[in-house]
Amino acid sequence: MIYQLYYWPDVQGRGEFVRLSLEEAGAPYRDVAREPGRGAGVGALVRFLDGRHLERPPFAPPFLQSGRLLIGQTANILQYLGPRHGLAPKDERGRLWTHQLQLTLADLVGEVHDTHHPVAGSLYYEDQKKEARRRSADFLQTRVPKYLGYFEQLLAKNTRGTHFLAGTKLTYVDLSMFQVMSGLAYAFPRAMKKSARRYRRLLALWARVQDRPRIAAYLASPRRIPFNEQGIFRRYPELDAGGGA
Amino acid sequence: MIYQLYYWPDVQGRGEFVRLSLEEAGAPYRDVAREPGRGAGVGALVRFLDGRHLERPPFAPPFLQSGRLLIGQTANILQYLGPRHGLAPKDERGRLWTHQLQLTLADLVGEVHDTHHPVAGSLYYEDQKKEARRRSADFLQTRVPKYLGYFEQLLAKNTRGTHFLAGTKLTYVDLSMFQVMSGLAYAFPRAMKKSARRYRRLLALWARVQDRPRIAAYLASPRRIPFNEQGIFRRYPELDAGGGA
Numbered sequence: 328m329i330y331q332l333y334y335w336p337d338v339q340g341r342g343e344f345v346r347l348s349l350e351e352a353g354a355p356y357r358d359v360a361r362e363p364g365r366g367a368g369v370g371a372l373v374r375f376l377d378g379r380h381l382e383r384p385p386f387a388p389p390f391l392q393s394g395r396l397l398i399g400q401t402a403n404i405l406q407y408l409g410p411r412h413g414l415a416p417k418d419e420r421g422r423l424w425t426h427q428l429q430l431t432l433a434d435l436v437g438e439v440h441d442t443h444h445p446v447a448g449s450l451y452y453e454d455q456k457k458e459a460r461r462r463s464a465d466f467l468q469t470r471v472p473k474y475l476g477y478f479e480q481l482l483a484k485n486t487r488g489t490h491f492l493a494g495t496k497l498t499y500v501d502l503s504m505f506q507v508m509s510g511l512a513y514a515f516p517r518a519m520k521k522s523a524r525r526y527r528r529l530l531a532l533w534a535r536v537q538d539r540p541r542i543a544a545y546l547a548s549p550r551r552i553p554f555n556e557q558g559i560f561r562r563y564p565e566l567d568a569g570g571g572a
Numbered sequence: 573m574i575y576q577l578y579y580w581p582d583v584q585g586r587g588e589f590v591r592l593s594l595e596e597a598g599a600p601y602r603d604v605a606r607e608p609g610r611g612a613g614v615g616a617l618v619r620f621l622d623g624r625h626l627e628r629p630p631f632a633p634p635f636l637q638s639g640r641l642l643i644g645q646t647a648n649i650l651q652y653l654g655p656r657h658g659l660a661p662k663d664e665r666g667r668l669w670t671h672q673l674q675l676t677l678a679d680l681v682g683e684v685h686d687t688h689h690p691v692a693g694s695l696y697y698e699d700q701k702k703e704a705r706r707r708s709a710d711f712l713q714t715r716v717p718k719y720l721g722y723f724e725q726l727l728a729k730n731t732r733g734t735h736f737l738a739g740t741k742l743t744y745v746d747l748s749m750f751q752v753m754s755g756l757a758y759a760f761p762r763a764m765k766k767s768a769r770r771y772r773r774l775l776a777l778w779a780r781v782q783d784r785p786r787i788a789a790y791l792a793s794p795r796r797i798p799f800n801e802q803g804i805f806r807r808y809p810e811l812d813a814g815g816g817a
Contacts, residue, residue: 423643
């Protein structure tokens with residue numbers, strides 16, 4: 328069976344969390360909106376959102392087709408894929424914990440988006456630049472330390488698998504953490520460099536994930552969309568005050 | 573077994589989604605931070621957040637203790653409780669769909685919070701009033717119609733149980749939708765009144781949930797904390813422009 332992933336074709340966005348898990352799993356998948364031809368491209372994605380022919384249309388991308396299942400919401404997709412591909416514990420306790428961490432990362436990702444769009448996603452960045460500067464300063468000073476401090480502490484506490492966030496083996500949440508650290512380093516290079524010493528375990532995790540053969544191959548391939556200023560993580564130097572993180 | 577819910581004692585907040593499910597289930601639970609005495613009160617909650625004695629501390633409330641399990645993140649708690657108490661389908665397809673809708677509601681709830689705190693949760697409302705006005709206007713004009721329009725359409729599409737969002741029976745997502753509609757009506761009475769005709773099915777669902785015996789008893793009890801201006805849904809008349817929704 329071949330998974331079909333639907334996500335906007337020009338940004339990593341939330342779809343990237345799904346891509347990383349599919350790639351690490353070595354699972355065959357189509358990135359439908361990035362493909363040319365009939366039944367593919369952005370048109371195929373939009374038809375699902377329009378949803379006229381569906382009883383259960385998704386609210387927004389990413390969504391994943393797996394046989395007759397159509398699954399939306401990033402964290403939901405990952406909790407579906409995880410146990411199927413050795414990327415999550417199979418016991419309930421472990422699954423709940425992994426999912427809990429993924430949802431906490433999702434909250435962080437939402438806050439990253441709002442650093443450059445604090446007023447409205449429907450307005451241009453240029454129309455909320457002043458507000459973005461205030462929000463980013465608070466984000467780097469209070470929110471990043473709270474989130475990353477939490478995850479750093481989890482790595483220190485996980486005596487069963489000190490290299491990973493949940494349980495004894497790599498899970499989808501480690502891949503997501505890699506993406507978040509990559510994104511923060513892209514968007515806020517000054518702030519993140521300044522605070523690097525506080526997140527040694529997270530940076531070590533980041534490096535280990537990056538070096539995994541399938542992830543390394545993926546990152547070097549054209550399947551990996553580069554970071555850019557249309558995605559969630561955007562490099563606007565004026566927001567990277569370097570005041571915190 | 574008695575569940576132990578941990579959430580801030582003075583606001584409905586995200587804890588309310590869990591409370592509503594526990595109440596509808598008739599499940600015995602303690603609302604620990606609202607209780608007096610040793611091992612209770614806000615102190616008990618904060619000890620979990622501090623987490624020094626825990627291998628797997630939660631990032632934020634709400635969290636629920638169920639026997640030896642400690643479960644964080646609202647949607648995660650609900651997907652744990654749902655199938656145990658007849659508030660979610662038991663098959664995978666139905667569980668994924670219900671959870672997907674809950675996560676979509678969680679996104680909406682995050683946006684509601686940001687209507688009054690677009691710049692920083694750590695700052696007072698008074699320090700971001702101007703930005704809050706802009707954000708709320710966009711929220712009512714573009715976001716509420718997108719979200720509520722989506723859920724209204726789902727009610728129309730669900731031919732298996734036209735009274736409910738997911739499947740043939742009431743699920744935790746219907747209870748969460750009730751809470752969201754109640755909160756929006758509290759925070760934005762003018763805007764919501766203006767748009768009532770567009771969300772007839774949602775308002776009917778809201779009324780039906782409100783009339784369920786256990787929910788009605790709960791709402792009339794002191795266990796239900798009133799809406800107030802410290803929670804997620806806040807009534808600031810200057811934000812209720814009535815321009816959209």
